[in-house]
Amino acid sequence: MLNISEIRKQFPILSRKVNKTDLVYFDNGATTQKPQTVIDAVNNYYKDENSNVHRGVHFLSGLATDKFEETRDAIQQFIGAKHKHEIIFTKGTTDAINLVANGFRSLLNKGDEVIISELEHHSNIVPWQMCCDFTGATLKVIPLLDDGSLDMITFKKLLSENTKLVSVAHVSNALGTINPIEEIISNAHKVGAKVMIDGAQAASHIPLDMQKLGADLYCFSAHKMYGPTGVGVLYGTDKMLNALPPYQGGGEMIKEVSFEKTTYACLPHKFEAGTPNIAGVIAFKNAIEFITGLGVENIAKYEDELLQYATAEILKIEGVKIYGTAKHKSGIISFNIEGLHPYDIGMIVDKMGVAIRTGHHCTQPIMNKFNVPGTARISVAVYNTKEEIDVCINAINKAKMMLS
Amino acid sequence: MLNISEIRKQFPILSRKVNKTDLVYFDNGATTQKPQTVIDAVNNYYKDENSNVHRGVHFLSGLATDKFEETRDAIQQFIGAKHKHEIIFTKGTTDAINLVANGFRSLLNKGDEVIISELEHHSNIVPWQMCCDFTGATLKVIPLLDDGSLDMITFKKLLSENTKLVSVAHVSNALGTINPIEEIISNAHKVGAKVMIDGAQAASHIPLDMQKLGADLYCFSAHKMYGPTGVGVLYGTDKMLNALPPYQGGGEMIKEVSFEKTTYACLPHKFEAGTPNIAGVIAFKNAIEFITGLGVENIAKYEDELLQYATAEILKIEGVKIYGTAKHKSGIISFNIEGLHPYDIGMIVDKMGVAIRTGHHCTQPIMNKFNVPGTARISVAVYNTKEEIDVCINAINKAKMMLS
Amino acid sequence: METIQDIQGEIIEDFGMFDDWMQKYEYLIDLGKELAPIDKKHKTEDNLIKGCQSRVWLHAEHIDGKIIYTADSDAIMTKGIIAILISVLSGQTPASITDAKLDFINEIGLKEQLSPTRANGLVSMIKQMKIYALAYNN
């Protein structure tokens, strides 16, 4: 059992006031808050350790490099990767997907097919549109069923020997759907396709084991898992990453540079050109430790309790409709109230200290599917409580009263 | 006159010990240390303001967005850009150059020429090699003269109507040479070529005014100018940036997404896909304020004093050779001592608390030109002192004694 | 016709009576509900100003040397703010509109809503209102 009030104490922002009332933060799908250990790690880095990494022979450079690489080790362990060099640091999930989609420009040809789904975040749509535009490959889309789950029957029909890559979210940021990625991976592998999983909404909510899962590529963002902004991870199997050409050119990613011929460094450096977000990467380790300290299974279980409770409470609101009612869901609830615009709801509950997200959540195809301009979205993290859900529901009811 | 001892007090790391002696940090070309205001800004952000930017309607999201955009305003002012939307946030200089070099893939054709120089950092070489490989354009190289300055006569001969882009460093990170970029820009513009300037080693050392300078593109990294890691800026004229296609696909950079057709957002969002390094961007403003508070002219003048003093002292060492003796130099000194390997020197002075960089400084073509495996490099920042230079020279002399 | 400055003064006075955000928001909601509807034929793609969340339609006509604005939004709070902006600018001359300083925005505590970084389309709407005025000013 998690001690939530102890956990809350580790997050300084949770005791701040917003509009003179206590902050109730339910915008965790956009970004989570940070525990003191993560904040301290950034602080200590700049106060005591700051130096550029790799290549330097002086003390601080060695220190920063060691700590930077310790985070790589921590991530390897956290996601059960086979090799340390399978962990690539990026700016975030978007950067990671673009790195891969750019690499697939040299692996795809006209006639090849890439499969994504209707519930993807724009970050897992646009790069593939650009890649297919470029290569002449065709983009196929797994449709959504009305409950917000993927139409797996159609998926299987879409698969063929032309399928070269399937890229889908582990968890939908707009609907909360947990996709059956094991099934997707095994089916895709049967036809020889590679699989990339966008784990932005999964990595601090669902236990991960890359070797068991068997995905060729998996990525996530630190800022959505209690870590700093500007850091992401691309995991790829040794084999897959070696098959991808380098993305950005620059320092650190080369073996030798001359104007005649440049040769590239090995993994992971091949994909890490330029000075990285050193402070962010180092502090990310503390976020991982925060998560593993609680146990991802425990977090998942607690968040599911919150999800069930919040769902039940929201359904009591007259005229409410929840988008995304699949059997396997993570702690995300998207909803609308008949006759009200989500923007108006968001504006009013904000005045009562409640932070929810409203809009299309960078998933316009989902909005089109459900024929709404946007939704209001509650997304939970481990520090949220049932009491906060009550405050939130009260605020929504008040907004509804004011707006009707 | 700058009060250096007051300035030093603002940098907590400068009072730390390394190997039981005071840290003497002369690796500023790799990354500078950070003043307390920058450290505090990151801290406060995570403690009190953290939220994802843009699109959110709740209080924290608005706060974070406003502060994020305030940095854009500050940079616009700092570099004298005409429009705010000409400031694009990137991960760093390397990211910025890759963004541009990727964009030029759609602007260049076989027969076109790109000119760089022999003194470029790998980050301003490799992306252009990749771009030219892709487009069939030809990469031309401005040679170095023996003093480490550009051969401007040859440069002018390289220019022709085939020249589509010239990309050169403002200041060489390995030699300290300040390139005559005004002359380069005006000559390049005469043949209709665009000009990109890699300002990584210039932005906190030389006053900048984009409108006067007339460069089409200019970029730099926050971490080399007293700011956080993982943040860079690409400046481009409105016209130039509009001519470049988007780089990464994702959230925020789109206007509308459907599977049939995706339309892109306006500047600057077109180039800012994904959640940015929000903490870093916000704290970057404090770094800019630190610099403008002192005055870039004053910094330049003081750093030049340090350069002159250090140069004179280094030249007293028997068997020393300085690489880069151009008339216009910034505070960077690369040197070797006859018969000694720079790595050995770096290792030993480190034990005396002195941090210098050794190696090829990601400029292998320069090393080839001077036929050395690497050099030892001292690079100064505004918090360095003549006393520190004395300590450094003593340490080098001691290393020399031990190694000879 | 009152001047833009006069109307702004009245609005500031109106808002001065509210004790808290709730009264202010309720007033905005009422204004939004009462906003004269835009003619259906002007609710076109061309007249659409896209913010990220609420959509705003703006139409302008030039009648007897004055500019008449009509507008709509799918969000009621946005509509409320539009109603205020229309009450200030609609019926004024092109010249006075282009010159107008809308300093009441700060004073009634709507600054946040009208910050250029907010994603509600209102800043673009003010810009568009002035562009229409400028066009008719020539």
Add this chain to the structure above:
Amino acid sequence: METIQDIQGEIIEDFGMFDDWMQKYEYLIDLGKELAPIDKKHKTEDNLIKGCQSRVWLHAEHIDGKIIYTADSDAIMTKGIIAILISVLSGQTPASITDAKLDFINEIGLKEQLSPTRANGLVSMIKQMKIYALAYNN
């Protein structure tokens, strides 16, 4: 022939006598200077192990069931560390080399130099020494 374990013990003892980094570094420099030179014909591109800063050449021969290493580097400190590694591993059997735990590295305070993140090529060198041993072990 002494065992790897014995030699490591002696090295730890040697280093135990030093009071400060200077003595230790001077010793390393001396070892570097005294390192038996590698045969010129083995200083090839193939035998080059590239660290980022100092280059290391490593050659291995299999003689009478033992492996004889010779090596060189352009940096003298690196050469000193190489000399120690060679004194431990050269002349041993392939099996004992592949099994060797080089725990003396921690104890003599060279851990930093031999951290996998350091850019001096030494970690790759140890790896390469073991790979040779493994090859001859079959």
